[in-house]
Amino acid sequence: MSHGKIPQSKEQLLKSYTASLKQDVRAMLENFEEIVKLAKGESDTQLSKMTQSEQDTYEMHVRAANIVCAGESLLKLVSDIKQYLILNDFPSVNEAITQNSKLFRTKQAECDQKLMSLRDDMAADLYDLEEEYYTSIYKH
Structure with missing residues (x-):
């Protein structure tokens, strides 16, 4: 057969x-x-x-x-x-590699998004702190 x-x-x-x-x-x-x-x-x-x-x-x-x-x-x-x-079993190995690759790309995108959000928050906080410092009466 x-x-x-x-x-x-x-x-x-x-x-x-x-x-x-x-x-x-x-x-x-x-x-x-x-x-x-x-x-x-x-x-x-x-x-x-x-x-x-x-x-x-x-x-x-x-x-x-x-x-x-x-x-x-x-x-x-x-x-x-x-x-x-x-x-x-190359097809299974290739499929696992593809799935892991997709998973890691998704994780990378999530990390990039969180880092951008953190950067934006830090920039806004830094701006507020600088404004507070420069308008402060304690500045010498």
């Missing part, structure tokens, strides 16, 4: 991620189901109970380790996807 806009390498990468996800989740589920079966203790074998118990315990440890490995693989997959998105 070919998507016109998606480059072939990107499509293959997405298929690889999907396959890895399915494989890891399947491995976790299958190993968990087998551990539950072992915990039920329904196996009919010719081994002694002690030997069977040791074998079941060992198999549970191996299956638990398999679940951990599948979980670590999923974490690595998430990390790879995040890294891929960070490095290759």
Whole structure:
């Protein structure tokens, strides 16, 4: 299934991620189901109970380790996807830059407006102070 806009390498990468996800989740589920079966203790074998118990315990440890490995693989997959998105999601990066640029221009305009208003207020106050000083009887 070919998507016109998606480059072939990107499509293959997405298929690889999907396959890895399915494989890891399947491995976790299958190993968990087998551990539950072992915990039920329904196996009919010719081994002694002690030997069977040791074998079941060992198999549970191996299956638990398999679940951990599948979980670590999923974490690595998430990390790879995040890294891929960070490095290759140029439209989002450009959009974020544009939004920040607009935000900073707006802030700059607000600051300029406030500075102009402050300048005007200070000029008016200075004019009033100068007039008061020059018309004062305390001027020497």
